[in-house]
Amino acid sequence: MSHDDPRRRIPRTDVLLADPRLAHARERLGAGVVREAVTAAQERARRGELEPEDVAATALAALPERASSMTPVLNATGVVVHTNVGRAPLSPVALEAVVDAAGYVDVELDLDTGARSRRGAGALAALRASVPAAGAALVVNNGAAALVLATTALASGREVVVSRGELVEIGDGFRLPDLIASTGARLREVGTTNRTHLADYLEAVGPETGCILKVHPSNFRVAGFVSSVGLSELRDVRRPDGSIVPVVADIGSGLLTPDAALPDEPDASTSLTDGATLVTASGDKLLGGPQAGIVVGDAATVETLRRHPLARALRVDKLTLAALEATLRGPVPPVTAFLHLTAAELRPRADRLAAALGREVVPVEGRVGGGGAPGVPLPGWAVEVPVAVVERLRRPEPGTPVVLARVEDGRGLVDLRCVPPERDADVRRALVAALADLGGSSPS
Template sequence: MSVDPRPHTTTPPDTPADTPSDTPSDGPRAATATTGDPRRAVPRTDAVLADPALRDARERLGRRLVKTAVTDAQQRVRDGELAANDLVTAVLAALPEHATTLRPVLNATGVLLHTNLGRAPLSDAARDALTAAAGCADVEYDLATGRRGPRGTGALTALRDACPPGTDVQIVNNNAAALTLAATALAQGREIIVSRGELVEIGDGFRLPDLLTATGARIREVGTTNRTTTADYADALGPDTGFVLKVHPSNFRIEGFTYAPPVNELAALGVPLIVDIGSGLLAPHPALPGEPDARTVLRGGAHLVTASADKLLGGPQAGLLLGDPGLLARLRRHPLYRALRVDKLTLAALEATLRGPLPPVRALLDADPRDLRRRAETLAAALATALPDVRVTATTAVVGGGGAPGVRLPSHAVSLPAATEPALRAARVIGRLDHDRLLLDLRSLHPSDDEELHTTVLTTLTPTAAEEN
């Protein structure tokens, strides 16, 4: 008797003959209805990545980021949460708009310079400058001679032109870096004389005394919390004095029985006077009568002024050093300067901010309350057909970013129920809660943002109505 050498298999009568095997499918849209195990239907990673629908995403975001979204979606298929046919759609929905975790938001908080939201929004001119400098640029190259040239000439010249004649300038990472460089170069192992009322703490527990002592300098406190006189500074002068430091307490106010000497008196003490004005206001502004500005302080005799560039100046994050050419030459020669200098993108954006049209922060600061009311009424009327509980509310905005404490700017807001806040925040509309209402304050939004605000609120809170519109 002969025996058939082929293995004998039996197919149960209720099992289709074309049941899929464990071999991965050849495409991202393989059918899953014929198997009870969703893992059998998971498409291969390379097959999904090759899908034409993902081509633009690969080019825009890079293969690695897209692959991460693919593997996440594949796991959802394995877990039975997602059908294999919907995998590519799910990947596209999960991918970000840009290859960064930073996402643009609409700042409707009424805080013009919101530190958590990146402080000053850049002007269109500054954004264009970032694009121009993003590739290779002549940041330290002289196109005329073909040799190495000075770094950041354009930005430094623009900043120098905004200061009184005879002022030299330098740019570092931020205002804290400016103070660090000055303290290290001019007072390491020596004393910095500063009023007790100006030893400030700013956001996230950052304290000025800690910064100064970390440079190797010693702090000599003078005066009291509420009153410090010129004589207090003069009595503290000695052979170990590095400089006198005057700090604008930009995030709080002391009122009542107070006194602080003017800049011209401190400048006459015979030692360098450094004034930290904080918010980067280069010239006086009528809406901010109590805010120190670089032009006035320098004309008052300050030897160095330090400030931030991403606040009232309206530029990118940077620290400004303005003042005596001899002192700034000492700072430039210090080894620490190399570690604190800014990159080409900051130089480009800062130059465009100084040379170009007024930055957005100035438009926000100068906004007419009557225009803000009209904008709020127009927006509320456009939303009222779909959202009946919409109101226009008179409110007050603030400068923020540690600038102009106590200054209240009249404004108007669109008011919605507080329960809408989580959904709008997820849609990147950031307002502020006031009791049982969410206020979308238009003082911190440029008029060009109104259309996007309207569309986002409508699509987020009333998707059906938005589709009809």
């Protein structure tokens, strides 16, 4: 390498890492990430792709904006419980609780005595208070885990009786029969796809029956010549020896008490009152909290689940417990607020956005999402944009928020239902940029 070779001017790694800008990034993102960016920039300079004086700036520009690879998005799809963007957004009080729990906390410690205590006692107490009919509660890591734990503890090596009309497939191709099979239980199917009667259950129950399973088909609807058996009819079904068969009701979406806006959606309180021994549900759907599997019901049966070895493998961490407790004790979570927004409340916001962009407002129907209340429309308004704008909103220029809109009937729709009002200006900014990039005209 000659003395005038520009590669001699490439800064050493230690000099670059001492640069105040990169040193600050190292504190925020970690030494490994920053060193990797520095090394890559140095290699580009050695290949002559950039000037040695630009190495530090190039390394800095290559660093991610956030410590996590996940990108925050504004949900303008009109789908409230959107699985692909993390289902329920946490409330401000739940976020505060997560931050508080991120350090050392008394998750399994009695501060009065210094002895070990029941894990997540606060969250469990809040859950019981929210479902007064429950004798006890348990929290695991998701709704499927709650169902697997219940059937494993009650029916491993025995039979689970379930209607053929309730053998559902949930997200990503997972099917109820496969989940039950994984527990070591045997599935005993009764009835037909569209009609199941009490007699079908009574004929199937025998000495090998571990439990009866009732599954709410939350992501589809069957209409017409149909019949099913309610929990009140199953509450006293007995084995030949006279023992009562426990009934597990998987309600899916996590509604704890009735909601007039969702009249056909089962809730935990009513299900227990009607005769369910246990109710299993998700915490990050209609409940509006973190991902969690909720089990409420008969105290002795819940204790059976809690003491099963599988419960240890399925338990939740302190952050989930903190967020769940704050969601249960705090004000109305975002999911509930979004679900109850009326078209009249949404119209002024849509009008302001449309006026700022020079676009049109059109009537739309949002959706509950997350496999809940599939037949319930959420009337509202949206700003119509070219379809190409929807894609552009997902991949904006740096510094512009990512906005998710939807395409329907060949048109792009920006629905503000699930956007906090204080973020409307951010949606407008993203749309102005997207329209400008695609050659559309809009006021600034």
